[in-house]
Amino acid sequence: MLVAGPLKRMLSPLVNPQVFDFWASHLSPTLSWERPLAKVLARRVEARDTVTLVLRPNRHVGGFAPGQHVSVTVSVNGVRLTRSYSPSWLGRRRMAITVKKMPGGKVSEWLTECCDEGDVLEIGPAFGDMTQPSLERPWLLVAAGSGITPMMSLLRAAATLERPLPPIALLYWARTRADLCFGRELDQLAARLPSLTVQRLLTRESVLLPEEHSGRPDETLLRALVPDLAAQQAYVCGPAGFVATVRTLLEGAVATCQAEAFSLPDVSVVEGQPVQVTLARSGRVLSVPAGAPLLAALEARGERPAHGCRMGICNTCVCGKLAGTTGDLLGGGLSQEPMGAMKLCVSTARTDITLDL
Amino acid sequence: MTTAVSRRPLSADEVTRFGAEIDALRERTLADIGDADARYIRRIHAAVRYTEILGRGLLFFGLFPPAWLLGTLLLGVSKILENMELGHNVMHGQYDWMNDPRFDGKTYEWDIVGTSDNWRKTHNFKHHTYTNIKGMDDDVGYGLLRLFPEQRWRPFFLGQPLYAVIFALLFQWGVAIQDLRLGAYFAGRMSAAELRAQFRPVGRKMRRQLLKDYVFFPLIAGPFFLPVLLGNLVANGLRNLWTFMIIFCGHFTANAEVFPKSVLENETRGQWYLRQLRGSSNLRGGRLFHILSGNLSHQIEHHLFPDIPARRYAAMSQEVRAICERYGIYYNTGSLWSQFGQVVWRILRYALPSKPVSMEGRRLVVNE
Numbered sequence: 001m002l003v004a005g006p007l008k009r010m011l012s013p014l015v016n017p018q019v020f021d022f023w024a025s026h027l028s029p030t031l032s033w034e035r036p037l038a039k040v041l042a043r044r045v046e047a048r049d050t051v052t053l054v055l056r057p058n059r060h061v062g063g064f065a066p067g068q069h070v071s072v073t074v075s076v077n078g079v080r081l082t083r084s085y086s087p088s089w090l091g092r093r094r095m096a097i098t099v100k101k102m103p104g105g106k107v108s109e110w111l112t113e114c115c116d117e118g119d120v121l122e123i124g125p126a127f128g129d130m131t132q133p134s135l136e137r138p139w140l141l142v143a144a145g146s147g148i149t150p151m152m153s154l155l156r157a158a159a160t161l162e163r164p165l166p167p168i169a170l171l172y173w174a175r176t177r178a179d180l181c182f183g184r185e186l187d188q189l190a191a192r193l194p195s196l197t198v199q200r201l202l203t204r205e206s207v208l209l210p211e212e213h214s215g216r217p218d219e220t221l222l223r224a225l226v227p228d229l230a231a232q233q234a235y236v237c238g239p240a241g242f243v244a245t246v247r248t249l250l251e252g253a254v255a256t257c258q259a260e261a262f263s264l265p266d267v268s269v270v271e272g273q274p275v276q277v278t279l280a281r282s283g284r285v286l287s288v289p290a291g292a293p294l295l296a297a298l299e300a301r302g303e304r305p306a307h308g309c310r311m312g313i314c315n316t317c318v319c320g321k322l323a324g325t326t327g328d329l330l331g332g333g334l335s336q337e338p339m340g341a342m343k344l345c346v347s348t349a350r351t352d353i354t355l356d357l
Numbered sequence: 358m359t360t361a362v363s364r365r366p367l368s369a370d371e372v373t374r375f376g377a378e379i380d381a382l383r384e385r386t387l388a389d390i391g392d393a394d395a396r397y398i399r400r401i402h403a404a405v406r407y408t409e410i411l412g413r414g415l416l417f418f419g420l421f422p423p424a425w426l427l428g429t430l431l432l433g434v435s436k437i438l439e440n441m442e443l444g445h446n447v448m449h450g451q452y453d454w455m456n457d458p459r460f461d462g463k464t465y466e467w468d469i470v471g472t473s474d475n476w477r478k479t480h481n482f483k484h485h486t487y488t489n490i491k492g493m494d495d496d497v498g499y500g501l502l503r504l505f506p507e508q509r510w511r512p513f514f515l516g517q518p519l520y521a522v523i524f525a526l527l528f529q530w531g532v533a534i535q536d537l538r539l540g541a542y543f544a545g546r547m548s549a550a551e552l553r554a555q556f557r558p559v560g561r562k563m564r565r566q567l568l569k570d571y572v573f574f575p576l577i578a579g580p581f582f583l584p585v586l587l588g589n590l591v592a593n594g595l596r597n598l599w600t601f602m603i604i605f606c607g608h609f610t611a612n613a614e615v616f617p618k619s620v621l622e623n624e625t626r627g628q629w630y631l632r633q634l635r636g637s638s639n640l641r642g643g644r645l646f647h648i649l650s651g652n653l654s655h656q657i658e659h660h661l662f663p664d665i666p667a668r669r670y671a672a673m674s675q676e677v678r679a680i681c682e683r684y685g686i687y688y689n690t691g692s693l694w695s696q697f698g699q700v701v702w703r704i705l706r707y708a709l710p711s712k713p714v715s716m717e718g719r720r721l722v723v724n725e
Binding site: 018022023075077078080081309312313314315316331337339340341 | 380383384387390391392393394395396402403406448449450453454455456457458459461462463477478481482485486626629663664
């Protein structure tokens with residue numbers, strides 16, 4: 001890298017990171033003073049509407065454990081948007097994310113359809129607790145749809161371990177065969193790892209191949225596929241409804257159960273109904289009426305955010321929104337994205353929200 | 358200075374409909390904002406960087422007069438672009454929707470001696486909320502000049518043609534001290550301790566800017582210290598004159614109006630729009646002129662829509678003008694020279710005493 005270690009510390013009072021990045025990006029698109037960036041080296045179609053992107057991260061991209069998520073930021077129609085994906089390491093300084101196009105999903109649509117070799121993505125810090133299970137007990141990995149991606153990361157990492165592996169059962173649900181990802185790679189893994197069994201379950205396929213199963217998760221099916229259920233460490237990942245079902249079935253029946261669902265946009269609440277505003281910096285949680293101007297509502301609860309014109313022009317009351325759905329009193333639109341700047345005086349909370357205050 | 362311009366107050370109903378039409382234009386434009394606007398501001402940002410490095414580079418060969426001249430001009434253009442189309446517009450939050458920290462209105466720090474934080478207060482809040490309201494918008498004469506007959510004359514104003522020239526040459530310094538309320542200090546309404554506390558961030562920024570342009574860059578030029586220092590001085594001076602001209606032409610032309618505080622009582626959105634319109638004036642010119650003025654040549658549209666990307670103003674101005682025609686509202690526009698002539702006339706005329714003009718009862722709206 002251009003500037004590293006002690007030299008960087010020495011230079012830092014003199015350098016404006018943004019000016020540095022502007023000129024550095026002329027040399028290499030991922031060269032940056034401090035931003036974690038990754039260049040897309042390759043893209044391949046993994047399944048229907050699903051693409052795997054092979055990335056070369058710069059040195060500011062932090063580590064992650066298999067099974068964790070990272071936030072990926074891209075610019076779609078001029079707006080920087082962030083979503084979480086489960087990355088895998090593919091050897092040194094190569095990582096992969098697999099993205100399925102979600103209906104109406106701006107980021108997944110951009111990543112699957114527009115993103116190409118040479119593009120640069122920003123990669124945030126890793127989070128998530130579904131990291132490698134203990135090697136002392138059998139693993140039960142239950143995935144549906146894109147829920148396969150953290151499982152894949154765990155399996156790829158497991159395949160590189162020097163130690164003997166416990167029995168691993170992967171139950172992988174998809175609608176049809178065309179929606180299944182990592183077909184050949186999973187077969188190869190199963191051939192290399194004698195302890196791994198892969199069960200594919202299809203809910204909308206009319207004709208099944210010999211090794212495929214059908215049906216939605218229920219107790220009979222689970223007991224049939226996994227004989228010694230009680231001994232398992234179970235990991236579940238998939239859409240919220242699927243995860244809730246499987247979790248109910250497994251909890252109590254297995255030794256341990258960890259689950260993660262893709263969060264779906266929350267539904268707007270009724271006008272005037274109380275919603276919770278969490279102020280991230282002060283740690284306060286306040287209840288305000290949904291649909292009320294946030295600045296006035298916060299002031300009524302004793303907060304004193306910076307403000308100016310109270311009519312949406314002067315930008316004094318802008319603050320970041322970290323989570324939740326807000327409404328715009330001037331334009332009338334809803335926003336479900338985390339945003340860096342939102343005017344409190346002309347915005348309303350439509351769900352529980354978190355503000356950078 | 359009264360002209361044949363119609364100052365007919367609109368009926369309450371007309372103002373409501375007028376406001377709704379302006380709101381609809383705002384909505385239509387916002388719905389269309391996206392990639393093209395993001396690309397534009399990134400290009401402006403790149404243009405600032407390229408002109409700066411070229412200008413500073415050429416100044417290192419400043420002993421050769423054409424290099425000095427071109428270097429100085431390029432650095433001046435870079436500073437003007439950074440000040441107007443980039444800094445000013447970004448700080449209005451025009452590009453906040455991009456979620457890009459480089460173009461974040463709340464944190465952007467520009468390349469002038471004034472701090473961005475002070476500017477966000479004096480300009481974004483005070484000037485844009487209380488546009489041309491005497492006693493509330495500090496930009497009306499900047500506490501230094503008498504530009505409207507509604508301002509009370511004092512013998513001090515006899516010297517204002519001279520103050521105006523000094524102010525124009527040192528404009529960024531005027532902006533830097535605008536929020537310090539030196540007037541209050543000299544009148545004994547603010548303690549020295551309070552002033553010192555307020556001055557601390559301002560002084561830090563001033564020192565930083567002075568070191569950059571008059572110590573750091575001249576020093577790294579070694580034997581060419583002097584031409585680099587002079588080039589930087591002239592580039593800063595050019596920007597001062599240019600921004601002074603554009604800003605004064607935006608609000609102090611012959612037909613720009615000033616308002617009493619009473620207009621704020623129960624002011625509706627439509628009334629607010631109407632006040633912005635009647636207090637602002639546009640400049641005609643080509644595309645490059647609009648970019649170099651930060652699109653403040655579309656001062657009317659900037660005041661109606663301060664948070665919409667300024668590159669949209671040119672198209673919006675067509676529609677605003679058509680709306681104004683429908684309601685018989687005067688749309689103040691002219692060439693730079695004619696508008697600047699009117700500004701100069703105001704500076705000279707109101708240096709001298711004039712019949713006091715009362716704003717009592719001045720209204721934008723009549724209730725039927």
